[in-house]
Amino acid sequence: MSNFIVKKVAVLGAGVMGAQIAAHCVNAKVPVVLFDLPAKEGPKNGIVLRAIENLKKLSPAPLGNKDDASLIEVANYEDNLDVLAGCDLIIEAIAERMDWKHDLYKKVAPHIAPNAIFASNTSGLSINKLAEGFDDELKARFCGVHFFNPPRYMHLVELIPTTGTRPEILDQLETFLTSTLGKGVVRAKDTPNFIANRVGIFGMLATIHEAEKFGLSVDVVDDLTGAKLGRAKSGTFRTADVVGLDTMGHVIKTMQDTLQDDPFFSLYKTPDVLAKLIEKGALGQKTGGGFYKKVGKEIQRLDFATGEYVAGGAKAADIVARILKEKDPVKKFKAMRESTNPQAQFLWAIFRDAFHYIAVHLDTIADNARDIDFAMRWGFGWSVGPFETWQAAGWSQIAQWVKEDIDSGKALTNAPLPAWVFEGQVAEKGVHTAEGSYSASKNAYVPASDLPVYQRQQFRAKVAGSATTDPKTAGTTVFEDESVRLWHADDEVLVISLKTKMHVIGEGVVKGLQRGMAEAEKGYKGLVIWNTDAAEGGAFSAGADLQSAMPAFMMGGAKAMDPMVRDLQNVFMQMKYSNIPVVAAVAGLALGGGCEMMLHASKRVASIESYIGLVEVGVGLVPAGGGLKEAAVRAFLEAKGNDILQFLKTGFTNAATAQVSKSALEAKSMGYLKEDDVIVFNPYELLHVAKTTARAMFDAGYRAPMRRPITVTGRYGWATIRGQLVNMRDGGFISAHDYKLGDMIAEIVSGGDVDQGSVVSEQWLLDMERKAFIELLGNPKTQERIMGMMQTGKPVRN
Structure with missing residues (x-):
């Protein structure tokens, strides 16, 4: 090596x-x-x-x-x-x-x-x-x-x-x-536009062609070809506007100049509608208009027939939206192909065109089918690649339908599907199998690359139909319920994976963490908190599970929540002082209680795309899982005898303004990640690095930190911060309820109504957090914010 x-x-x-x-x-x-x-x-x-x-x-x-x-x-x-x-x-x-x-x-x-x-x-x-x-x-x-x-x-x-x-x-x-x-x-092979742009731009040209043929407007097409198909929510035309119509024109010209003997050549010309927009200098988002144009607050769409902008916002027909919701791809494609609705016929047509194209071109543009699927997933944001889609919908049935359309002149070209589509193992199994993905140029199934770097990825990106270990069931399960799974892969590290929606933390997760630490202390070198969708953009944890706490709140009021908050605080403190290293493998959102869980781990290994913050003020609450306590502890440790208040300002401001880091690097500068926490760039390597870190800490003789008292700023710190809050409230920058929340946060991080330089315990600060949290739960303004967030998903300003 x-x-x-x-x-x-x-x-x-x-x-x-x-x-x-x-x-x-x-x-x-x-x-x-x-x-x-x-x-x-x-x-x-x-x-x-x-x-x-x-x-x-x-x-x-x-x-x-x-x-x-x-x-x-x-x-x-x-x-x-x-x-x-x-x-x-x-x-x-x-x-x-x-x-x-x-x-x-x-x-x-x-x-x-x-x-x-x-x-x-x-x-x-x-x-x-x-x-x-x-x-x-x-x-x-x-x-x-x-x-x-x-x-x-x-x-x-x-x-x-x-x-x-x-x-x-x-x-x-x-x-x-x-x-x-x-x-x-x-x-990729050295062919014009390589793989992703070749297939992706062809797909956009085919979509424009079929949209005109079926008489569909740009907004309807974007609704049909966006999130409903598991693709970028900008759909087709909005994506073209974002990319720049001149850039798109340029890529099409490369195809026109270099692919004269391609059977789909007639499609490689800048569509008239696109050419006219480019001529007018309407190049999409960068010039303020393309297929769409913002007029005041309204987004208008281009009408192909008149060339004018008209009101937009039309959506897919209900019946077609229902077809697209069908979970079984075989049933979905049958319904699409048999429907008389022009929108459904349009959808079948763009899928047929894509399948036809990738089959004809597989041998010249890519080594194998897997590379085409990955190129479209990673380059164009598709959740499922085109070959995966075809195979899931029934390989031979789809092939037969595509052939019928070619024979009856409905396809974009009369070039037949290549013979391999109907022969041997492909006809039986499709292009993705346990031994690899089909290569038309080699007429064989090719396994994924075995470069040593991929040994760092315990769960590599997979295509549907290949030999795949599902991270949800991999390894040996030690314990599992509906909230968590504890498991290991015979490598001395116990992993806890959260199973709740957005990995929110409720009673089940708290019990799971306690169980995980107890198990790990018995016979492992460490505990890693890692979620199975970490590489696919899932959340680390979106915070405490307010939804499941609602019944207790309705029955017993705010006081009924006290034991729950206490349990949450206790489990996080147990993590901080655990006898074996607890490593948080963070990727995606780590908000509120999710951020606090990460703060209390022995160490953090974070994907660069980690969005971390204490966001409780958004629902009218203050952090109560030890987030503010940690702000006070870290300020005291960093100050090393200097004025603690200077070091406290960042922690206070982050929590009071619900700042969320836009990356793991920014989370370091905000103090949510420590200087020696590890940042990982490939999300598929996150688990490997977290386990390696836990083992290294154990092998280096890990001991839990000693519990130490904390010096606080007391009334002096609280009053100083409050002075700034008063100015903001009186200047109309924050509401009276925002002021109240800010004041409570200032009180907690300062250690409360004590002399400057007083020494308190972590428990003292946790008790203040819990008391403030419970008091706010009973506040009508906070209740408005919570209900607003649950109903609309957006913070209420009140």
């Missing part, structure tokens, strides 16, 4: 993609230098400096922590080419023009270090043509590395070799992209 350690990356081109790729390298602690042309006026690196400034304003944020923008080194092609000699990976990300790219390559090639990897982030140009003119040595280290926009959030990276790329170069790069940058890598 040879380590390929990327000590420094160079990104050539400070445009939208280049700058964001550089930002994500910085997120991952990879030193990076960003190049562009020298500016004609002002400072020579002006173009790069402006791009870096712009990174701080973009939403969603490319940087996990805005302050890290300053860590991107700036350079231009005139003065700084010597810097390239110290880079192990060089990614070119300039505009999609072959001639411009070749000019740049001539300039930089002499400066590239002898074992550096050189890659282009082109979204569709030929990698072999880009490498023309390189000597064989550089050609062997050159490949395509296509990130999807926005690079921090989109899981997909396509890796495209030339005919001469050395295989170990691809393995090294795949390992770096997977583990360090957290990506899902798919290897």
